[in-house]
Structure formats: C-alpha cells, structure tokens
Amino acid sequence: MESARHAHPPNLGTLARAYTKILRLRRAGAAPAGGGGGGGGVAPDDDDDAIEKLKLSAKLSEAPMERFFMPEPEKLQFPQHKQKQKQKQKQQQQKASFSEQEEAAEALLASVFASVSAVKAAYAELQLAQSPYDPDAIESADRAVVAELKRLSELKQCFFKKQLPAPPLALPAQVEEQRHVLRTYQITARKLESEIALRDAEVLSARDDLRGAEQRVRALEARLRPGRSLAALDDLHLSGLNPTHFLTALRCAVKSVRSFAKSMAREMESAGWDLAAAAAAAAAAGAGRGAIAPHPAHRRFAFESYVSRKLFSDFHRKGFNVASLDEVGTDWSRRRFFDEFTELKSARAKHFLDAGAPRSPLGRFYRAKYLTLVHPKMESSFFGDLDQRALVSSGRGFPDTPWFAAFAEAARRVWLLQCLFFAFEGEGEGEGEGEGEEGKVTERDRIIFQARRGERFSEVYMESVAENGGGGGGGGGGGTSPIVGFTVVPGFRVGRTLIQCKVYLASGDGRS
Template sequence: MDSTSKTSFGTLSKAFNKILRLRSSSTISGDVALHKPNFSENPDELSGDHQNDIEVLAANLFAGVSAVKAAYAQLQLGHAPYDLQVIHSADRAVVIQLKRLSELKQGFLNRAQLKQSSSRAQAQVQEQRNLLKTYKMITAKLEYELRSKESEISSLQSELRVSEKQCRALEARLRPGRTLAALDDLHLSGLNPAHFLTLLRSTVKSIRSFVKIMVREMKSAGWDLSAAAGVIQPYLRGQRNSNHNIFAFQSYVSRIMFSNFQRQDFGLGGPVRDRHSFFAEFTELKFFKQKKCFERKSQFGKFCRGKYLGLVHPKMEASFFGNIEQRKLLSSGQGSPETDFFEGFAEMARRVWLLHCLFFSFKEEDKGVIFQAGRGSRFSDLYMESVAEDEEESEQGGVDRRPEVGFTVSPGLESAER
C-alpha cells in the first residue's frame, strides 16, 4: 500500500509539471521556452486566467481526494459488521473518483474542457460534502462499536449477577444465617411477614457478631465486663452468672440501632416516600457490600455515621484503639475506617437499614409493630424468646413460677397477621 501511494503521487506530480511546461511552451517563442518557468515562487506574477485555472484544478483535486477518503471510510464500515453491498458501493465510489481525477488531469491539457468543469466554489462545496460524508461514516462506525460494547457490558453484568447469586448460595450453605440469599428474587407483590422475620433473625445475628467483636476489644483493653454490664442493665448487678453480661451489651447495641425505627425517615429527616421506593432501595442495597454502601452519599451514610457516633463513645474508642481517629474520619465524611471493628459495625448497620426498608415496603394495613418489653412484664411464649431459658430452669429448681422479663435484648415484631 505504501509503495503504491508514493508511486501514484510521484507520477501525478510529474504529470502536473509536464502539463504546466507544455502550456507555457505553447504561448511563448522557442528561445524563451528553453528557460524553466517559475510557477510557484510568486502567484501574483501569474496571469489572472492561468491562476484561476490552477485554483479550479486544485479545488477539484481536493474535492476528489476527500471523496476517495469518504469512500474508504465507507469501505471500513462495510467490514464491521460485514456488509457486501456497502463494500461494493464503496468500491464503485473509489473507481468513479479515480476516473474523475484522471479526467481532471486530461482536462488541464485542454483549457476549454477545464472551464466546463466545476467552478472553484462548487468544488469546495463538494469537498465539504465529502468530508461530512466521511464524518457520518466514522460516526456510524463508532455508534456500532458503542452498541457492541454496551451489549458486551450487559452480558458481563448478567454473568456477574449469576456468579454473585451462586456465591451467596454457597456462602449460605457454609454459614447459615449470615447471608441474605433466602431473600433473592423477592418481589413486592409476594412480600409477606415471613420475609421480614427471616431478615430480622439475620439482623439479630449480625448484632450478636458485632457485640462479640466489641467484647473482645473490651477484654483487650482490660475492662471489667461485669461492671460495664451492670451500668447498662442494673438488673445484672449481683448476678452470679457472668455469661449474662453479653446480653446487656446486646441490649445496649439493639437499643441504639433500633432507635426511631418506627419512623419512616429513621429520625434523619427527608421527603415522604412510598412503599415502592423503600422496596427499590432494599433490592439495590441487598447486593452491595457494606463498605460500598457506606461510601454512597445517601441517607444510609448519614444513618451509619449517626449510629456509630451514638453507639461508640469517644472514651470507649480511645480505650480500644488508643485514639479516636475512626470517629474523626467518619465525622469528616471523607471515608470509612478499614478495621474489623468498623466492618462488623457497618454490616450490622446495613442489615438494620435493610430491615427498615423492608418494614416500610409493606402496605399500611399489613405493617406490623416493633416493640420491647419492660422489666417485670409477663413473659409470653407467643411473642418472646428467652435467651437464658436453661439457666432460669436450673435456678428455679422445678418450682412453678410465672416467668418475668428481666430486660429486652432484641426488639420484637408484632405482625399484623396474628
């Protein structure tokens, strides 16, 4: 291709110079024709007709070259996707333009024939039309490539969703209750209290997991767990079984995390939303990792920051980590800490937020009521579950006593369908 282009250009240049020499020799004497004419050093020295002929020829040459360029662009377009008709059309266009360039060469030998050809203005207009045609071809090719890429992206996204679903199913088998795979393919029309109960249990498990991390940090910092539990729940002071301390910490975390749960805006403020909006957010955030959810500039981000700052006192954080850098980072809104402690908190917060979204996805008449029982309330097997049932039976020694609530560890939900 390169060698052919160079040869054609050289031939055209030689022919152009030869034509000029022939035209000059026909209008001057033989003695003067022996000297080399000067055509390009000063165009103003050329006669008006001669200069006009050159300008017309140049304009037609540029128009012809732009037409060939447009045909070449059309030829490329015909290869991706392959279109034989487009290729043949481009081939014919190239042949036509090459013939036209040849006619221009021959026409320059005959001044009368050149004057019958297109004027300089017409040639320039044709050149712009050819350039426009070239750009249209390039645009069409780019649009095709864009559609191809979009199709590829859509296919890869579909494969990713299938892979993620398979991963969640495997994780659910390995760690039952730790994933939300049971809520996959959930639709608003099929929503029922059983789905909420499934998510509630999963949320409670995430709270317990975070509390275990928090207790581990307390032990590392040298805390007196019994004293700390007694501050949260005075009921536990003087209790011999230290295993109940963790329930006090769970009640503390649950109380903070579920505060304002019954309010549509979770106490954050914001516009009134309908059940479709809540379910759409539930469906979207369900597949997000906790860190990615937190980085979103949304109500959920405000929820996480507010709950963390309310749950983890500055003195507590300083005792755990020797500083309050996590608190400062969250308060600044510039990012989120990359620690096991915060990751556990973020996952817990995500599930509480998802539970809130699902709660307000129900119709008003189907929506349940979240509640907690106060100390001394009668224990109900229908609505409550004892976290220390085995210990209570051993302490009572078989005596038939009416069980009472010591304190609420996790909130309950009274379903509308009861």
C-alpha cells in the same frame, strides 16, 4: 515610454526682421541714381544676399500654416522606442500566461485534495458498513472509492502531460474538499456511536450475567444455610408475607451486627484499649443497673449488645424516631415499607455509599445512627482524627473505609428489618382470638422487647447466647433459675409468632 523628438517650427520673430530688411532694401533701390557721394548705394553682393533672403522669405510665406504646428507623437516614434514597446507587450502577455498557469495549477491541486478527501470519506463509509454488515452500503462505498481513484489517475496524467484543463476556479474544489471532510467526521461519529451502543449492550449483558451469578450464589447459600440469607426472600410478595420471612431477615441483621462488633473490638485492641474494662462498661450500659464483667471468652457479647442496642433503638417507631425521617413516620404506608425492603435487599452495600445516598432515607438513617453509635473519643482513638465523623455529620457523603462499610451493612440490615416489620399490617399467619378486627395484625401484636438485668431466665421469651453465663455473679444457687445479665439481641412478636430475645446470663447455666 520615451517622448518622441519633434522638429521645431520656424521662429516668427526672425521672419519679421528679415521682411523689414527687405522693405528697406527696396526703398533704397527706388532712390534716384547719381545721388552723389551722399547717397549710399548697395553693393552687388549685398543685393544678392538680400534677394536670396527675399526668396527664402517668399518660400516660407508660401508654406502652409499647419507645418508650423507640432506633429502627432505617434508619427515621430523611432525604431528603438517601438522595440521597447514590443518587449513590454510581450512581458505583459507572458505575465498573463503565467497567471493563468498558476491558477490552473492551484485549481488542479485543490481538485487533488478534494478527491483525496472523497476517497477518505468513501473508505470510512465502507468500514462503517462492515459492522453491522450492510451489503448495499458496502457496494455503494466501493463504487465511490473506485470513481475517486479514477479521477485522481486522470489528474495525474494531465499533470505529467502538462495538459492542464481550462483553469477553473479553485474555490469550488475547496468547498467540495471541506464537504468531504465534514462527511468523514459524520461517518466517524456514527461509527463511535455504534461502538458505544455495542459496549452498552455488552455491559448490560455482563450485568445480567452478574445478576444471574449472584442469584445462583444466594441460592447455594440458602441451600447451605436455610433461612440465613436474604436470598430466601427473593420473589417475595406482600400477600404471602409471614413471620418466617421476618425471622430470616432478623438472622441476617444479627449476623451483620456481630460482624461490626468484631471489627470494633479489633480496633479497640489495636488502639491499646483495656478490653475487659470496655466490655464491662458496655455490659453495664446494657444491663440497666450495676456492673457485670463478662467471661473473657464472652466479651464479644458485650460489644454485640452495645451495637445492637444503638441500632435497634426506637425500632418500634416508624423512621426510628429520627427527626430527619419524619416523612417515613407520617407518609409511608405498608406497601411503601414493603417496596423499600424489596428494592434494597439485593443491592450491594457500595451502592448506598454513593454521592446521592446521604439524601435518601437510608442515608439519613446512616448518619443518625453513626453519630449515636460511634463516640468522638472512640473514633479519635481508633483513627487519630475525626475526619470520618465530620464527613458523615456534614451530609456531603460517606467515608470510603472498611470501618464505615461494616457499619453501613449492619445499619442497612436493621433498616430492612424495620421495613419488613411494618409491612405486617395485613393479615397475619394465624388468625383467631386476640387479633384485631377482621384478623388484622394490630400494634399490640407487633412489638419489640428485651429482658432487664436480674430477671429470671424464661425459655419462652429468652435464648441464651452462651452455654455458661460465666463471671458476674448475682444468681441464686442450689438449682434456682439463672438470671439475666444483659440483652444481646432484642426479641419480637409478629402476630402470634414470638421470636425470643438473646440474653447473656449472669450466673448458672445458660440454656437455649
């Protein structure tokens, strides 16, 4: 703002000099007339000037003292300065008005966003109420949507008519918007949870359907091959256990052992092995002494004998005499063995190869038997490395290969057979002499046996696996009984029931 111009007050020094000069003139006028040439008189003109100055000095002395001070600034403003000040005030007013309009527009925009968020939340709630159908929730959500749409329409009319309401604060509208956004997320989460529950229900229903289909398949298989499937042991109770159930489980185990032996023979052939020499070595190991060369058509029996001998080793001892299964040998009761059999007999083989399987009793049984049955040179020859053996021995898991899956199925069936074997601690099917106290099956009545090479064939204890013994010699001729070459599958005695062992005859005719 420009400073106002002020009138300068009279100079006091000039007044003092004028006053002194007047005094001098008075003293000169008071001097005696005719002072001669020496007396200097005052010319009339000079007197007039002196009188005028004296009058001026008198007027100044009569003037009030406050006139000599600086006047107030507002009394000295000029029209131009006043105009600029008015313009500045106008600009300030315009700026304040623009700020208010800007705040009103910001609040309006925040209200629009809040209404849109409310519409989204209400629409999400409307969708959620449709499945499952909830008429009350649908009606409530519909009213909320209509109310928010009306509010948006009102805000639109205010904007077009430029009739913005009094500028509220934008912060409450922003808070309301975030609240509706959070509500939308919560509704979406509830919807996803509902969909997950629906999917879980569908999965459970599909599992029930699958379980029913598997039961029907097992029933058909049991009808097609009576006693050849574990489906015949469904709904089995410990009190109704009898040796027929054990015979059914044994047939299933022998079937799996035969399948793995065929897989092993195929791998040998693919690796370029001499099958005749391999079969002779397997038969010699099973015969106990000497060597025997099975007939070419019967080499598979030698491989079955090898696999069966490894898997059934220490079958008569709880936990197969495996160090890692000590708790099975000491803590498991008859009921515990039966529960293990019931739990595992219907499960898929893939279930026992999961991450937690190696730490289970069955998983530890897998590991011990695989390392015994599959020699490192055999695995290296089949697959070119020892990766599967390393994974099994580490205890971290099991290989996901067809080779190990076939082994695991055979081992699982043998494990189930032993569980059923040791469940026969209760009353046997036949009671009478030779049994334990109170008709209980004793250790003497629950045995596993096999025939050694060179023993005479006995129809009571043995069953021939082939119509002709073939090959190996060593039998007597001229109507003598054939002799045993090697045992393919061991025999069992449960109570008074005797299950024959399966043998390969060294000479003569094999009879079943």
